[in-house]
Amino acid sequence: MKGRKAPLARELSVGEVARRSGLAVSALHFYEAKGLIASRRTAGNQRRYGRDVLRRVAIIKVAQRLGIPLATIGEALKTLPEARPPTAADWRRLSQHWRADLDERIRKLTRLRDHLDECIGCGCLSVETCPLRNPFDTLAEEGPGARLLEGDGG
Numbered sequence: 001m002k003g004r005k006a007p008l009a010r011e012l013s014v015g016e017v018a019r020r021s022g023l024a025v026s027a028l029h030f031y032e033a034k035g036l037i038a039s040r041r042t043a044g045n046q047r048r049y050g051r052d053v054l055r056r057v058a059i060i061k062v063a064q065r066l067g068i069p070l071a072t073i074g075e076a077l078k079t080l081p082e083a084r085p086p087t088a089a090d091w092r093r094l095s096q097h098w099r100a101d102l103d104e105r106i107r108k109l110t111r112l113r114d115h116l117d118e119c120i121g122c123g124c125l126s127v128e129t130c131p132l133r134n135p136f137d138t139l140a141e142e143g144p145g146a147r148l149l150e151g152d153g154g
């Protein structure tokens, strides 16, 4: 008696990936345009994704939830092997790295919050004296330009 054959590893359409990942098709197109995921095109010019895309998309979603910039996520995904889906060990490595990044952003945000306490009720917004205008004493090293606060932490 013949054993039951395992189902073939089938490629996924963009609609299937969207349904299974909970993402909009437009988001998948965006990720692909940013180089975070990849597909091949059929003869009819339709996208087809390997099944590993579901784990990659899961990693992207979690990383975005942590506030990791897309460019950083893309760099991390490039370190994953293309021949197989990301494993638990891969995720452990990436998440440890992002934990450190998250800790650093929390530290900076905590400092900003504490400075904000000093500013409440003041309103001077003085470059010389307001701690929120130069919270990390780094702006002088970066040169002139409008990047106060907004440039920190992505």
Ligand code: FES
Residues within 6 Å of the ligand: 118, 119, 122, 123, 124, 125, 126, 129, 130, 131, 132
């Ligand atoms: S607004 Fe005056 S110290 Fe920040």
